[in-house]
Amino acid sequence: MMLSLARSYRSELVAPEIDRKYGPGASAFFARAIEAFYRR
DSSP: OHHHHHHHHTSTTTHHHHHHHHOTTHHHHHHHHHHHHHTO
16 A cells, blocks of 8 residues: 555655645655565
8 A cells, every 4th residue: 555655645646735735755755665665
C-alpha cells in the first residue's frame, strides 16, 4: 500500500500539487523516502 502511495507521488497529476504545497522536489523526496523505508 505505501509503495503505491510512493508511485502516486510521482504521477503527473499529484506531483505538482505536492510540490506547490511543500516546495519544489518535495514529491520526489517523499516518494524516495517511502520506497527506501519499505524496501529494506
